[in-house]
Amino acid sequence: MDAILIQILNGLDKGGAYALIALGLTLVFGTLGVVNFAHGALFMLGAFVSVTVQNILTISRKVKDESITFFDAYKETPYLEIWWGDTGAMIIDYAVPISIFVAIPVMLLIGLAMERGLIRFFYKREDADQILVTFGLAIVIQEIVKANYGANPIPTPAPEVVAGSAPVGSWVGLGADLVYPWWRMIYLSFALTVIGAVFAFLHYTTFGMVVRAGMHDRETVGLLGINIERRFTIVFGLAAVVAGLAGTMYTPILPPDYHMGMDFLVLSFVVVVVGGMGSLAGAVAAGFLLGILQSFASMNEVKSIFPGIDQIIIYLVAVVVLLVRPRGLMGKD
Amino acid sequence: MSDNDDSYILEIIGVNKTFGGLKALSNINLKVKEGSTHAIIGPNGAGKSTLLNTCIAKLVPDSGSIIFAGRDLxxxxxxxxxxxxxxxxxFxxxxxxxxxxxxxxxxxxxxxxxxxxxxxxxxxWLRDEKKLKDEAMSYLDNLGLSDSAEVHAGSLSRGDKRRLELAMCLIQHPKLLLLDEPTAGMARHDTNRTIELLKDIREDGMTRIIIEHDMHVVFSLADRISVLAQGAIIAEDEPEAIKGHPGVREAYLGSAEI
Amino acid sequence: MDAINSSSARKDNLAMIIFVAVVLTAPLWGKLIGAGYPDLLQKFAIFGLFAIGFNLLFGLTGYLSFGHAVFLGVGSYTAAWSFKLLSMNPIPAVIFALLLSGLFAAAIGYVSLKRTGIYFAILTLAFAQMGYNLAYSVLTPITNGETGLRVLRSDPRIIDSAFGVQIEGSPIGSFFGIEMTGYSGFYFCAAMLIVGFYVALRVFRSPFGMKLVAIKSNQTRMEYTGYNPKPYLLTVFIISGMYAGLAGALMVIVDPLAGAERMQWTASGEVVLMTILGGVGTLVGPLLGAAVIKYFENIFSAINETVLQATFDFLPAGLQNFMVAVVHPFVGEGWHLTLGVLFMIVIIFMPGGIMEGIRRLTNWVRRRKE
Known part of the structure; x- marks a missing residue:
């Protein structure tokens, strides 16, 4: 029982990331009709917003180390600590949460620029062209990041307070062995909040209703004299923000490197396909479902029966779903 | 012509089709004699194209069967x-x-x-298929398209595309040819040519079902006419009788088609 | 204009003769453009085959496969095992690679072709990722995982040992005594390329090829014209996969090492780029695209900062540093950035690729003459 619960918990935070990326992916596909192979790059860019914020906060200069007395020693000390002492140190400690506030405007701008600068010219082109141009863009983005940040993963730790694990087991009366890292729990709640916000936005605002109507039947909405194009631009920006936030918050779980976007993108496609292309609820459900499935598949007990299943489970599910239920779990005709 | 002849090539028996509560076809029964030209007319949205779609497995009827030469389509x-x-x-x-x-x-x-x-x-080699090529050329010629044989079909006018599609169908010598508004979008001159052409190929023994709004085309070609309104056949008879059929007039006068 | 439409026996024969001549004299003209190394010429031929095969599928039918590298990997591993178990002769390696990659293509194609458009692309991608992940994990006994599969002196090689063939030094592919390195290696690849090109030409000029283009053009009409598109698509998918398998085998033949990174989806993306850059749906285009990319990869990835400083030496110091700073991210390690930018430029501005460019240019010249 403990083991099962642990696997579910482990799957949930990864599933949250899948769900967030897939949500944007399917939103863009549903509204703009574009398959965005650069969507993973947005996730990665979000993660690097964290890195950048951390880098900026820790801009430092050499200061004489007073604790070493028998010779002149210098150490790098961030300006923030020099100026504000412990308060400054705390700000640095909270680099990742702070990044959220930076990521929102930055990702929105990137998203809008991407849509206006490139994607909109491809609405009328063939599927293959859309796939290929966004694929090219993904390569460009990831190579630029690689050129600026190097090829190695960059550690971006969570704030000290939440570094440990939560004793989930003792909360629910299942023994003290069952623990779950605080940050993962935060990530999961964060993902659920963002998902909830996006759904609320789409369901309870006029803007959202128009977008949903557009997803359903673009032509009719266009005929109503509503400028659907402009709304779709904003939708793209929104999707970029969601993917970016997913990346920003994920950094303490997985130190970001330049190709994390591609890795997540391929999986997120599978998530979207499994959930049903164009179905928002499907994307979210499939994201969590596949995250948990993957987590179960990497249990040793499972791997001893089906060797290698953890490596392919997601793809296998995708193949089966595409063949048995081509519209996906929640897709409509 | 008499009705007690058994040489029906197509028999549509009790076909029903509903789209989300909307009855598109209700209990359609239709028999088409081999070698004849059967026209289906009716106002827009009467279910004419839906009926043809059930004949080519594009749509599966909710019930009923469509028997062509002994097989259920x-x-x-x-x-x-x-x-x-x-x-x-x-199409x-x-x-x-x-x-x-x-x-x-x-x-x-x-x-x-x-x-x-x-x-x-x-x-x-494709270029070794001389016989087929000559045959194709002769069909293009028949439809007045041989001058543009090397042109990409995508660049044709709508009327020419229709004639091309007709040539594509005719070269297969089908037993049953389904024509969904074969002259729509054509100029009067081209329409007349198409009528002549369709008249000429009658001798093949090809059976034809034709959906058409243009009554000139219908009465030039059809041996029998069925009138479809709101998914049901409201009349079926020879052209002359249909002209005077009161129900038909009523069905049509409601719309601006005639 | 599709290549299918312009066909006459004389033109085709002439094209074939020119093609053979150009390929066989590659070591000569290669020198002129600074590509006179056998290693690079081998790459031209190998990736040319890969792209020609990919284009048979994508160019003719419009089905975009994002997982073609998996067949490249299958071909490589098969050839390596043929080297290990049977003989260092490339012939059995090629034959088994063709068979096995064909088999894989049949299985993957059968499933993937049940869907079209983006679903097809994602399915092939999923299969390729599965293959890649498995090659790195469970299949390590076959693939030797991260290290890559090496051909060793101590391998059994039943056929070779039956004929008493001994190996001195590290094992190298050997075509009845001719070692598959340097120019002899290139000529083996070139022979395969010529055969591959001829087969592609025949497919393009056959009724079969015309039907494939028809499927791309209008699949609905194809079905109502009495065709079942599935076996056509599957056949060409298998052929296309076999080209990739052959290319993979040749990689091992000229350099007996097979690694899983060959199956990564970036490799699948690269062949798409080659095909598009050269000209989708044209006969020569993909080969041209492959050669251009490998050529510039060779040049660009060799450039480092020192070379750049020297190149912009003629400029005043400030400008020199500026130019170096601008160009630097695109060369050396940054070659992939150049590739990505190129990819986008081609798709945005020149969807017809190099061949389309050439056609426009000749049209323009012709019009100017008139």
């Missing part, structure tokens, strides 16, 4: 299977191969007729 048969047993269709919006030349557009159905639904003729 409504169930257990693929679109290419239907073509292979001798049913061709001209309402022309379905051609826009990226290929006119000549190749017509050669492809000729290959299908000769080789069946699949043939592994990977290493045969």
């Amino acid at each position: 409504a169930h257990g048969i693929t679109p290419h299977g239907i073509n292979q047993i001798g049913v061709s269709r001209v 309402q919006t022309p379905e051609i191969f826009p990226k290929l030349s006119l000549l190749h557009n017509v050669m492809i159905p000729a290959f299908a007729k000769r080789d069946g639904f699949f043939r592994f003729n990977l290493f045969k």
Whole structure:
């Protein structure tokens, strides 16, 4: 029982990331009709917003180390600590949460620029062209990041307070062995909040209703004299923000490197396909479902029966779903 | 012509089709005699195209069967299977191969007729298929398209696309030809030419079902006419009788078609 | 204009003769453009085959496979095992690679072709990722995982040992005594390329090829014309996969090492780029695209900062540093950035690729003459 619960918990935070990326992916596909192979790059860019914020906060200069007395020693000390002492140190400690506030405007701008600068010219082109141009863009983005940040993963730790694990087991009366890292729990709640916000936005605002109507039947909405194009631009920006936030918050779980976007993108496609292309609820459900499935598949007990299943489970599910239920779990005709 | 002749090539028996609560076809019964031209007329949205779609496995009827030459077209048969047993269709919006030349557009159905639904003729030169090419050319010629044989079909006018599609169907010598508004979008002059052409190919013994709004075309070609309104057949008779049929007038006067 | 439409026996024969001549004299003209190394010429031929095969599928039918590298990997591993178990002769390696990659293509194609468009692309991608992940994990006994599969002196090689063939030094592919390195290696690849090109030509000029283009043009009409598109698509998918398998085998033949990174989806993306850059649906285009990319990869990835400083030496110091700073991210390690930018430029501005460019240019010249 403990083991099962642990696997579910482990799957949930990864599933949250899948769900967030897939949500944007399917939103863009549903509204703009574009398959965005650069969507993973947005996730990665979000993660690097964290890195950048951390880098900026820790801009430092050499200061004489007073604790070493028998010779002149210098150490790098961030300006923030020099100026504000412990308060400054705390700000640095909270680099990742702070990044959220930076990521929102930055990702929105990137998203809008991407849509206006490139994607909109491809609405009328063939599927293959859309796939290929966004694929090219993904390569460009990831190579630029690689050129600026190097090829190695960059550690971006969570704030000290939440570094440990939560004793989930003792909360629910299942023994003290069952623990779950605080940050993962935060990530999961964060993902659920963002998902909830996006759904609320789409369901309870006029803007959202128009977008949903557009997803359903673009032509009719266009005929109503509503400028659907402009709304779709904003939708793209929104999707970029969601993917970016997913990346920003994920950094303490997985130190970001330049190709994390591609890795997540391929999986997120599978998530979207499994959930049903164009179905928002499907994307979210499939994201969590596949995250948990993957987590179960990497249990040793499972791997001893089906060797290698953890490596392919997601793809296998995708193949089966595409063949048995081509519209996906929640897709409509 | 008499009704007690048994040589029906197509029998539509009790076909029903509903789209989300909307009755598109209700209990359609229709018999088409071999070699005849049967017209289906009716106001927009009467279910004419839906009916044709059930004949080529594009739609599966909720109930009923469609028997063509002893086989049920409504169930257990693929679109290419239907073509292979001798049913061709001209679509309402022309379905051609826009990226290929006119000549190749017509050669492809000729290959299908000769080789069946699949043939592994990977290493045969296309240019050695002289006989097929000549045949295709003669069909293009018949429809007045031979001058543009090397042109990409996508660049044709709508009327020319229709004629091309007709050539593509005719080269297969189908037993049953389904024509969905074959003259829509054509100039009067081209319409008349198409009527003449369709009259000429009557001798083949080809059976034709034609959906048409243009009454001039209908009365020039049809041996029998069925009138469809709101998914049901409200009258079926010979052209002269249909002209005077009160129900037909009523169905049509409601719309601006006639 | 599709290549299918312009065909006459004389033109085709002439094209074939020119093609053979150009390929066989590659070591000569290669020198002129600074590509006179056998290693690079081998790459031209190998990736040329890969792209020609990919184009048979994508160019003719429009089905975009994002997982073609998996067949490249299968071909490589098969050839390596043929080297290990049977003989260092490339012939059995090629034959088994063709068979096995064909088999894989049949299985993957059968499933993937049940869907079209983006679903097809994602399915092939999923299969390729599965293959890649498995090659790195469970299949390590076959693939030797991260290290890559090496051909060793101590391998059994039943056929070779039956004929008493001994190996001195590290094992190298050997075509009846001719070692598959340097120019002899290139000529083996070149022979395969010529055969591959001829087969592609025949497919393009056959009724089969015309039907494939028809499927791309209008699949609905194809079905109502009496064709079952599935066996056509599957056949060409298998052929296309076999080209990739052959290319993979040749990689091992000229350099007996097979690694899983060959199956990564970036490799699948690269072949798409080659095909598009050269010209989708044209006969020569993909080969041209492959050569251009490998050529510039060779040049660009060799450039480092020192070379750049020297190149912009003629400029005043400030400008020199500026130019170096601008160009630097695109060369050396940054070659992939150049590739990505190129990819986008081609798709945005020149969807017809190099061949389309050439056609426009000749049209323009012709019009100017008139």
